Amino acid sequence: MSLHDADIQLQRASAAYDAMQRSMSAGRGLYRETAAADSPLAYVWPFSRALLGTLCLARLGVLAPVDCLKGLERYWTGAAYASAVVPPGGDVYYDDNAWIALALVLAHRLDIVRQLDRVRQLYTFGLRAWDRDHGGGILWVQQGVGYGLSNHDRGAGATAGWAEVGLHLQELGGKPEPMPQTLLEWVSTHLDASHAGHGPFLNVVRGDGSIDTNVWSYNQGVMLGARVLQYRLTRDIAYLTAAEGIARQTLGTFGDFERHPPSFNAMCFQNMLMLHAETADAQLQAAMREAMVQYAEWAWDPSTRARDEATNLFYFDDAGRPALGSQPARVQDQGAMTQLYALLAWPRSDYAKLT
Incomplete structure (x- = not known):
């Protein structure tokens, strides 16, 4: 990527972020769910996408993410992050708390947050959701x-x-952590459609034992990223080979990524960039970045009706389809697109800092 290309992506990331601040900020580091004036405060999942977008843009020296990190504290219960601002709070989702823990690890790797105490506390909380009564798996x-x-x-x-x-x-x-291998073995055993380690990985095992067979981009991403981390820790080539296999499967399964939400795609892409930092396969490196670039270009193009040229707000429905004119812009999409354009402007030497 040329310096000119990086400059363009930075301009787009900044434009998406500015639109998010202008149209969705509720003050004190919080956001509304949508750009509608009467929108309630964002649930923690959409908020976490705004947080990731902010952190990834902060790496480029454009802003300081202090307010957003303060806003995150409004969801804290003392043990975990609730689904809504406290009070009144709401249900506590173990996946949301994993994404926030990973965001805080990223903030640490970017020298924004010094301590990892909150991440360790969350990790202890998350492991309590291991379903020992039904053969394992982390409850949702x-x-x-x-x-x-x-x-x-x-x-x-x-x-x-x-x-x-x-x-x-x-x-x-x-400090060695024994549980990650157990967690990954459970996913591979119960939700790997290929039974070969590279997916596609299905969505969930329901309480009655049946399988939700939806294949989402973010599920592929977190499995890919976990294999990259195992390789970094052990230098066992089998883990790198597994990560490369997941990446190739994901590129083949999702194609242009246009039928999945940007919040899911951004999670997948950030894990692909972790692999980009480790693999020696130049063709795979190029394919992963090209998928990101093509999706980013498609979303930016006004003719797709995903972005309003006048406001730089993004409009997607839950299936990832452009929705300009049919619903308000949502903070989960705006944060994800901010993150995507920011990552495309990152120096490749920083990809290993991603989470």
């Missing part, structure tokens, strides 16, 4: 209250996400 939502009274899903994303957190803690702290 805290059990016994709220949605956890009826939902007992154990997911690929939540399980592999906490494996990534544990592997990052091992790499940064030097």
